[in-house]
Amino acid sequence: QKEVEQDPGPLSVPEGAIVSLNCTYSNSAFQYFMWYRQYSRKGPELLMYTYSSGNKEDGRFTAQVDKSSKYISLFIRDSQPSDSATYLCAMSALGYIPTFGRGTSLIVHP
Amino acid sequence: GAGVSQSPSNKVTEKGKDVELRCDPISGHTALYWYRQSLGQGLEFLIYFQGNSAPDKSGLPSDRFSAERTGGSVSTLTIQRTQQEDSAVYLCASSSRRENTEAFFGQGTRLTVV
Numbered sequence: 196q197k198e199v200e201q202d203p204g205p206l207s208v209p210e211g212a213i214v215s216l217n218c219t220y221s222n223s224a225f226q227y228f229m230w231y232r233q234y235s236r237k238g239p240e241l242l243m244y245t246y247s248s249g250n251k252e253d254g255r256f257t258a259q260v261d262k263s264s265k266y267i268s269l270f271i272r273d274s275q276p277s278d279s280a281t282y283l284c285a286m287s288a289l290g291y292i293p294t295f296g297r298g299t300s301l302i303v304h305p
Numbered sequence: 306g307a308g309v310s311q312s313p314s315n316k317v318t319e320k321g322k323d324v325e326l327r328c329d330p331i332s333g334h335t336a337l338y339w340y341r342q343s344l345g346q347g348l349e350f351l352i353y354f355q356g357n358s359a360p361d362k363s364g365l366p367s368d369r370f371s372a373e374r375t376g377g378s379v380s381t382l383t384i385q386r387t388q389q390e391d392s393a394v395y396l397c398a399s400s401s402r403r404e405n406t407e408a409f410f411g412q413g414t415r416l417t418v419v
Contacts, residue, residue, distance in 0.1 A: 203345065231410075238309070238396055238410030239348070283347065292338070292361060293408075297347035 198222050201284055201296030210305050214271040218284035218296045221265065225286040228260050229293065230269045233281045242282075243269070274303045307331075311397050311411035318387055318418055326382040326414045330399030337374060338408070339382050340396045348396065354380060387418045 201218045208214055216230075226247055231239035243258040245251045245267075251258045257270040267286070271278055281300050287293035310329040318324050330337050339351040350364040354374045365371070369387075374380040384391055394415050400408040 201347070229408075236412075236415075238398075238412045240410065241407060244407065285348075292350060292353050294350075295340075295348040297345075 198294050199284065199286060199296045202299055203297050205300040205302055207302040207304065208274055210274060210276060210303055212274050212303070214274050214278070214301060214303075216269040216271075216282050216284075216299050216301070218267050218286075219265055220267075220286055220294075222286075222288065222294075223262075223265070224288035224291075225294075226289055227287045227293070228258070228267050229285040230256075230258055231283040231285060231295075233283060233298065235280075239283055271301075274301075276303050276305055279303050309397055309399055309409050309411035311395075311414050313414060314412065315415045316417070318416070320389060320418055321386055323383065323385045324387055324416065326384075326395050326397075326416070328380045328382070328397030328399075328411060330378060330380070330397070331409055332378075334399035334401055334409075335377065336400040336408075337380050338398045338400070339372060339380070340398065341393045342396055342413070343393045351382070351395075384416075387416075389418045392416055392418045 199220045228245045230242045233239040245258050248260045248262045255272045259268045281298040283298040284296040285293040312327045337354040340348040352372050353361040356377045369385045372382045394413040396413045398408040398410045
């Protein structure tokens with residue numbers, strides 16, 4: 196079993212839909228949880244970072260961490276075609292290098 | 306510069322040749338990471354630098370791969386005797402923290418070995 200599991204998709208949704216992207220993990224020591232967005236032929240760009248459990252909101256994006264279930268989510272409200280990209284989750288324990296998921300390809304069609 | 310800069314953007318090389326990939330991190334970032342991303346795959350960790358030292362080289366796939374960092378800034382990833390399976394996008398990231406919680410990535414170097 197990989198430390199971080201992420202469905203590669205693709206996930207195709209209509210414009211305006213609420214998108215839910217998820218990752219599961221096995222290492223209970225993980226405390227830092229990140230979401231990156233990667234457009235085609237570009238490097239990943241940090242979207243959100245959460246420490247420990249709870250929710251964090253930034254505009255149309257909400258990150259949730261459920262440490263009891265070892266499950267993290269990224270919600271995108273009112274999705275736009277410009278949100279079409281690959282979304283990678285990453286997580287790390289204190290003092291350790293982060294581990295990345297494979298990424299989920301999201302397509303938002305007009 | 307304002308961001309992480311990598312060069313070249315694209316590199317096509319013949320099998321068996323050596324290649325050097327360069328990363329200029331954000332000024333002041335002490336942590337620097339190299340990753341490899343193959344088509345449809347996630348990020349494969351290669352090596353981590355804290356300052357000029359590399360406390361974690363565990364991801365380097367073989368002894369054909371090496372990396373160095375000088376002056377706590379620029380890093381070079383060298384691949385000797387390239388093989389076709391080395392074809393991938395090589396990404397560099399820098400951060401002010403080891404946990405990479407606010408890492409910034411370069412645009413990557415797309416390496417093709419023919």
